[in-house]
Amino acid sequence: MNTSTAPRVLSLGAGVQSTTLLLLSAEGRLPPLDAAIFADTRWESAEVYAHLDRLEKEVAIPAGIPIHRVSTGDIRRDALDPSARYAQMPLFIRGARGGEGMLRRACTDEYKLRCLKQRVRELLGYPHPQRVPAGVHVEQWIGISLDEASRAVGMTNDVQYMRLEFPLLFLPGGAGPIHLGWTRADCQRYLASRGFASTPKSACIGCPYTSNARWRRMRDERPAEWAEAVEFDEQIRNGYARAVASGKPLAGEAFLHRSRVPLAEAPVDRVPRSEWASRQTDLFEELADDEVQERGCSPWVCRGEDDQ
Ligand code: SF4
Structure with a gap:
């Protein structure tokens, strides 16, 4: 039971780091959580939903940690x-004159952070549009590991009702601070020791931050999801459906794959240097080039964004 005044809430992306935090709390190596929140874009891989179901059944319910599944909408359906x-x-x-660029990412804020914040307000007893009184907050746990600690250093929070904590790095507390300092590889070893070696990467099926390795696995192992991504890629070529319908199509073409060719024809079999390196070691300490989205997307940490 949590005896501190601020409820402890885990942002559960259902990937390696946040799954580790849930297990560590459930087995008492970290303080007890009051809730875990999974923000659902409704376009995750079936393996992510299966992992979440298993986590809930085998870990969260026995430990008395409610998992809240929240959603702002269906990212795929809304786009079309x-x-x-x-x-x-x-x-x-690819612009009309051949120039290359990327659309500004707004999906994580809209489909992950917004609904997470709404649920936190509800848990505190001050749902929108009520004002959350000064001093009322949750201890918001975020799964950032040591190899990506710089993300925590620069992380800003625009709401005072969430106090961000990074327990894989360091957790202050009444019973004394906890210094874990775990890397992603530490988390993977721990998960393997607990029977969760197959923890998947959490990300939308059609996320443009997807690496060639993930595209290949999708194509070869989950053909229905690959077909969905290929179809989506074709459907957004001129931009989002609403923009097209309102007479504002893209001045150029949009693609899911970084090569800026249709996904069905994209060079997903190309193995970048970073992938060769990761095949030779299980230490995923470097995140470079085409390794993006091997680590997944969470409300607070979209792990592909720095690599574009
Ligand atoms: S996984 Fe990709 S598409 Fe989905 S919310 Fe994150 S950044 Fe956006």
Whole structure:
């Protein structure tokens, strides 16, 4: 039971780091959590939803940690629906004159952070539009590991009702601070020792930050999801459906793959240097070039964004 005044809430992306935090709390190596929140874009791989179901059944429920599944909407459907609000994914763009660029990423804020914040307000007893009184906050746990600690250093929070904590690095507390200092590889070893070696990467099926390795696995092992991504890629070529319907198509073309060719024809079999390196070691300490989205997307940490 949490005896501190601020509820402890885990941002559960269901990837390696946040799964580790849930297990560590459930087995008492970290303080007890009051809740875990999974922000669902409704376009995750089936293996992510299966992992989440298993986590809930085998870890969270026995430990008395409720998992809240929240959602702002269906990111895929909204992009293709001319009447829907949408938030931009970081699509790769080839401009009308051949120039290359990317759309500004707004999807994480809209489909992950917004609903997470709403649920935190509800848990505190001050749902929107009520004002959360000064001093009322949750201890918001975020799964950032030592190899990516710089993300925590620069992380800003625009709401005072969440106090951000990074327990894989360091956790202050009444019973004394906890210095874990775990890398992603430490998390993977720990998960393997607990029977969760197959923890998947959490990310939208059609996320443009996807690496060639993940595209290949999708194509070869989950053909229905690959077909969805290929179809989506074709459908967003001229931009989002609502923009097209309102007479504002892209001045150029949009693509899911960084090569800026249709996904069905994209060079996903090309193995970048970073992938060769990761095949030779299980220490994923470097994140470079085409390794993006091997680590997944969470409300606070979109792990592909620095690599574009
Ligand atoms: S996984 Fe990709 S598309 Fe989905 S919310 Fe994160 S950045 Fe956006």
